[in-house]
Amino acid sequence: MPNYNEFEKKLVETDRIPRPDAAQTESALLQLRMDLKQVSEMKKRSRFDQTTAWTRLQSEISEPMSVSSWRALSYFATAVAAIVVTVAFFFSTGSQNSQPGLPTISGAEPGIYATPFYSEEAKAEVIWAEGYRYIPANYTY
Amino acid sequence: MDVQNKVTPFKEAEALKLIRDGRAEGWEMLHQQYYHGLWSAVHQVVRDDALAEDVVQEAFLKAYKKFKRFKGKSKFSTWMYRIAMNQAYDTIRKIQRRQKRLGLFPLQQNEEDTPIEGVDERTGADAAHHGDLRDALNTALKSLNPEQRAVVELRLIQGFSTEETARILRCKKGTVLSRLYYSCQKLKQLLGDRYAEL
Numbered sequence: 001m002p003n004y005n006e007f008e009k010k011l012v013e014t015d016r017i018p019r020p021d022a023a024q025t026e027s028a029l030l031q032l033r034m035d036l037k038q039v040s041e042m043k044k045r046s047r048f049d050q051t052t053a054w055t056r057l058q059s060e061i062s063e064p065m066s067v068s069s070w071r072a073l074s075y076f077a078t079a080v081a082a083i084v085v086t087v088a089f090f091f092s093t094g095s096q097n098s099q100p101g102l103p104t105i106s107g108a109e110p111g112i113y114a115t116p117f118y119s120e121e122a123k124a125e126v127i128w129a130e131g132y133r134y135i136p137a138n139y140t141y
Numbered sequence: 142m143d144v145q146n147k148v149t150p151f152k153e154a155e156a157l158k159l160i161r162d163g164r165a166e167g168w169e170m171l172h173q174q175y176y177h178g179l180w181s182a183v184h185q186v187v188r189d190d191a192l193a194e195d196v197v198q199e200a201f202l203k204a205y206k207k208f209k210r211f212k213g214k215s216k217f218s219t220w221m222y223r224i225a226m227n228q229a230y231d232t233i234r235k236i237q238r239r240q241k242r243l244g245l246f247p248l249q250q251n252e253e254d255t256p257i258e259g260v261d262e263r264t265g266a267d268a269a270h271h272g273d274l275r276d277a278l279n280t281a282l283k284s285l286n287p288e289q290r291a292v293v294e295l296r297l298i299q300g301f302s303t304e305e306t307a308r309i310l311r312c313k314k315g316t317v318l319s320r321l322y323y324s325c326q327k328l329k330q331l332l333g334d335r336y337a338e339l
Contacts (some may be wrong), residue, residue, distance in 0.1 A: 004318040008303060011321075015300065028338035032328065035335075036298045039278045040181055050176045054169060057198055061205050062165060 153217060160208060172201060175218060178299055179225045185282075185290035186229040196232050200225035215308065222301075222309045226291065233287065281331040289324040292317050 014030045112131030119126045152170065159167030176197065183200075184193040203224050204211075211220055282290055288310075295306045296317065307314045329336045 002319075002322050004315060004322065007322050008318055011296065011303065015302070028329075028336045029325070032325065032336050033297045035274055035278060036293065039275050040294075040298050042275060043181070043184075050173060053176055053194060053198065054172050057172060057201050058165065058169070060202060061168065 157213070157217060168201075168205065171217065171221070175221055179222065182222060182291065182294045182299065183225050183229045185294040186226065186287045187233055188283075188287075192232065193229075196228050197225060200228045203228065216305075219301075219305055219308050222295070223311070226309055227311075230287075277332055278328075281328050284331060285324050285327060289320050289327075292320045293324050296321055 010029050014027060014033055112129065114127050114129040116125060116127045118124075156167040156170040159170070179197045179200065180193050183196045184190070187193050187196060200221070204221055211217070282293070285293065291310060292306060295301045295309060296303060301309065303314050303317050307317045310317065
């Protein structure tokens with residue numbers, strides 16, 4: 001099993017030597033670090049442009065609302081609209097199905113009124129009107 | 142330590158203050174400071190230039206959105222690198238899943254013991270012998286797996302401490318040392334005499 005404490009000690013020793021100018025060094029680990037850094041620097045120099053990357057990032061973070069925010073807002077608005085339409089629909093159908101109040105009965109004489117009730121026997125809504133004058137069966141127009 | 146030396150604590154504090162004041166200049170300062178390092182670290186995992194750029198971009202966007210969660214308990218660099226490395230691993234996992242679904246070969250195989258296609262151990266040693274250090278090292282690095290390359294990049298190249306590297310990669314210090322030790326052994330094996338004493 002490797003001695004990791006010893007290895008860490010070597011690593012820390014090479015941390016302490018910031019950037020040795022000498023290409024030749026007795027420490028193989030330090031040599032490796034120097035070579036890796038050199039390769040990494042070359043790769044960075046040859047490859048990319050931080051300014052372009054920043055411009056790209058800036059355009060995203062400076063937008064007042066990102067695309068995802070707009071999308072979220074549109075989902076929310078659609079949901080609210082759907083709820084409003086549904087509620088309105090229930091209200092409208094509910095008012096049609098609800099039991100009607102007292103029917104308006106207009107008569108020449110005051111004191112005419114009606115009582116609505118549900119007849120189990122007839123299985124129908126009955127409006128019982130009272131206050132009209134008695135009309136005999138033999139009455140003819 | 143390279144990363145820490147690039148930004149003095151005062152400047153970093155200044156950048157963070159600007160951000161807290163809602164000014165984008167703070168982000169610009171941090172982007173300028175860490176972009177190259179983040180790109181290199183992410184590139185060790187994803188091994189693709191354009192993909193690495195996208196991952197770093199995403200990482201900065203995440204940091205921007207989650208900045209309120211950064212309480213300053215760790216260094217900003219540690220926090221930022223952690224986001225970027227998580228993003229890098231997530232990205233290769235997604236690509237691997239997609240490739241698996243489509244029945245393609247995975248992007249990143251476990252390359253610890255099997256050199257990648259077209260590269261053999263002799264190639265690396267020969268290149269080093271002929272002085273083409275860059276090719277030799279790049280070839281040798283390709284033979285490491287993404288986790289090993291990540292510790293090599295963060296600990297050996299960018300100069301994070303072992304503890305910081307462990308925090309960034311969310312693993313134990315011992316894991317970092319073990320990965321690094323075996324990576325060095327592998328590089329020594331591939332690069333021949335130059336690092337014989339490793």
